[in-house]
Amino acid sequence: MSSSPILSTSPLAGQLDRLAGAVRVALREAVSAGEPTQAGQYQLGQAFSALRCAAIALTAGPSEHTLLNAQLALAETAGSLVAGGHLFALEAAGDIAAPEPELIDAVYASEPAIEEAEELAMLREIFARFSREAVAPVAERVHRGNLDVPEEIISGLAEMGAFGLSVPEEYGGSASGSATDLLAMLVATEELSRASLGIGGSLITRPEIIARALLAGGTALQKERWLPLLASGETMGAVAVTEPDFGSDVAEIACSAVKVDGGWRISGTKTWCTFAGRANLLAVLVRTEPDRSLRHRGLSLFLVEKPAFAGHSFAVESNGGAMEGRAIDTLGYRGMHSFEVRFDSWFTPDDSLVGEESGRGRGFYLQMAGFESGRLQTVARANGLMRAAKDAGLAYARDRIVFGKRLSDLPLTRYKLARMQSTVAATRLWAGFSAAEVAGGTGALEASMAKAHACRSAEWVAREAMQIHGGMGYAEEYPISRYFVDARVLSIFEGADETLTLKVIVPGVARLA
Numbered sequence: 090m091s092s093s094p095i096l097s098t099s100p101l102a103g104q105l106d107r108l109a110g111a112v113r114v115a116l117r118e119a120v121s122a123g124e125p126t127q128a129g130q131y132q133l134g135q136a137f138s139a140l141r142c143a144a145i146a147l148t149a150g151p152s153e154h155t156l157l158n159a160q161l162a163l164a165e166t167a168g169s170l171v172a173g174g175h176l177f178a179l180e181a182a183g184d185i186a187a188p189e190p191e192l193i194d195a196v197y198a199s200e201p202a203i204e205e206a207e208e209l210a211m212l213r214e215i216f217a218r219f220s221r222e223a224v225a226p227v228a229e230r231v232h233r234g235n236l237d238v239p240e241e242i243i244s245g246l247a248e249m250g251a252f253g254l255s256v257p258e259e260y261g262g263s264a265s266g267s268a269t270d271l272l273a274m275l276v277a278t279e280e281l282s283r284a285s286l287g288i289g290g291s292l293i294t295r296p297e298i299i300a301r302a303l304l305a306g307g308t309a310l311q312k313e314r315w316l317p318l319l320a321s322g323e324t325m326g327a328v329a330v331t332e333p334d335f336g337s338d339v340a341e342i343a344c345s346a347v348k349v350d351g352g353w354r355i356s357g358t359k360t361w362c363t364f365a366g367r368a369n370l371l372a373v374l375v376r377t378e379p380d381r382s383l384r385h386r387g388l389s390l391f392l393v394e395k396p397a398f399a400g401h402s403f404a405v406e407s408n409g410g411a412m413e414g415r416a417i418d419t420l421g422y423r424g425m426h427s428f429e430v431r432f433d434s435w436f437t438p439d440d441s442l443v444g445e446e447s448g449r450g451r452g453f454y455l456q457m458a459g460f461e462s463g464r465l466q467t468v469a470r471a472n473g474l475m476r477a478a479k480d481a482g483l484a485y486a487r488d489r490i491v492f493g494k495r496l497s498d499l500p501l502t503r504y505k506l507a508r509m510q511s512t513v514a515a516t517r518l519w520a521g522f523s524a525a526e527v528a529g530g531t532g533a534l535e536a537s538m539a540k541a542h543a544c545r546s547a548e549w550v551a552r553e554a555m556q557i558h559g560g561m562g563y564a565e566e567y568p569i570s571r572y573f574v575d576a577r578v579l580s581i582f583e584g585a586d587e588t589l590t591l592k593v594i595v596p597g598v599a600r601l602a
């Protein structure tokens with residue numbers, strides 16, 4: 090990734106570039122000043138991501154939408170930096186113009202166009218139809234009743250090849266090894282997430298993460314065995330990394346596996362393992378090397394088989410060991426259920442260790458290989474959810490009469506909706522750009538920035554769309570309340586916002602030339 094990505098296509102691009110450059114310099118200084126500047130580092134990391142999003146979007150898809158987004162990003166970022174004591178932003182941003190009412194009107198009601206190759210546009214239409222016809226009609230019922238993901242959705246997605254989007258063709262998937270693979274995954278995820286985060290787009294995340302880990306470090310036999318099963322949906326996976334005492338601090342996890350004849354015995358507790366009940370394969374990150382000073386180098390990744398269970402709890406005994414799961418009640422993101430899973434001397438054979446003997450101590454890296462594209466996929470989940478929330482806000486505003494006028498005829502409402510439209514346009518363009526970077530092997534920082542920024546944006550869009558609904562936004566009968574609670578989780582999982590910003594984005598930006 091280059092440090093100065095903005096082409097000088099307009100004075101605004103130059104302003105964004107100057108402010109981003111000044112943020113980078115300030116960030117480098119803050120990093121060398123160390124932990125006392127943590128709050129400042131976080132703010133600078135956030136600011137750089139927002140400016141980067143606006144700049145990429147302005148360059149990749151020049152339009153009224155991206156122009157408005159860039160204007161607002163410049164003004165808001167400079168404003169919040171100054172409020173945070175970073176006075177350099179005043180000068181670096183240059184003159185800031187308020188958006189013209191004509192620009193707001195032009196953006197308010199128009200769906201931002203995304204140019205796509207014919208093949209991707211067709212794929213989008215196929216997933217959009219499934220999302221509308223199969224996911225949307227049941228999304229509210231599953232959310233309010235805290236029900237399981239309907240099996241018809243899983244089998245429908247399996248038939249469409251949704252679980253094989255990241256699995257190479259030679260293993261029964263549809264990935265050809267080109268950058269289009271990631272774009273296809275983004276398109277499918279975004280469309281499914283428009284209907285539901287919990288029973289739509291997120292179903293593709295787990296096979297994506299496990300397949301990437303297997304491709305990065307599995308033996309030939311492991312790839313031959315598991316990838317076709319993941320691609321067909323016959324095997325449904327879940328990812329068990331987080332523990333009650335260690336979430337962001339993955340390197341310290343304590344759940345352990347002890348070598349026994351023919352395999353390993355796993356003991357300890359994992360938490361927040363989404364889909365652990367229905368899944369028949371758990372990717373479990375555990376400590377295999379007792380020397381705790383090895384930290385992340387003492388971790389290994391196992392693919393642990395278990396029976397699939399419906400509902401909110403399960404318990405199973407096998408080979409003298411036991412596994413027990415209990416779903417944690419959550420605000421939103423319902424359907425797959427996120428479980429606390431307790432392993433008590435659970436036996437798993439030698440060939441379940443990813444990479445077998447050479448995989449010992451490499452689990453952390455293999456897991457991270459999966460998380461990089463997982464983050465990109467979360468950008469698509471955020472984009473799908475944002476589009477749904479924005480559409481709901483727009484539809485409600487057009488219907489609702491206040492003070493004798495349509496809500497959508499009021500300038501403040503139009504401004505809010507235009508901001509939402511321009512935000513969605515920018516984060517979608519950034520997703521496509523990041524996919525190309527990730528495919529080229531240089532996108533770790535880009536995907537992390539896009540994840541952090543898109544997830545915060547989704548939360549803001551859902552909040553504003555809910556606000557437009559007034560009291561009805563708080564009623565369960567409108568889906569906007571579901572979008573709002575679902576959006577809240579995006580900044581927590583797949584790298585909590587603060588951790589991602591401080592541990593990945595800040596050092597990454599500080600290293601840029």
Ligand SMILES: Cc1cc2nc3c(=O)[nH]c(=O)nc-3n(C[C@H](O)[C@H](O)[C@H](O)COP(=O)(O)OP(=O)(O)OC[C@H]3O[C@@H](n4cnc5c(N)ncnc54)[C@H](O)[C@@H]3O)c2cc1C
Nearest residue numbers: 328329330331335336337361362363427582583585587588
């Ligand atoms: C609905 C849901 C589904 C999930 N699904 C899965 C799953 O399938 N598999 C799985 O393994 N995990 C899953 N998770 C867990 C998720 O990845 C963790 O919640 C996340 O990593 C944060 O860990 P934690 O909850 O332990 O928070 P903590 O690590 O305790 O962090 C608490 C807060 O402190 C902040 N923080 C942490 N470190 C720092 C620092 N150095 N400086 C400043 N602030 C810091 C964090 O950003 C956060 O805001 C899920 C979580 C949820 C809510």
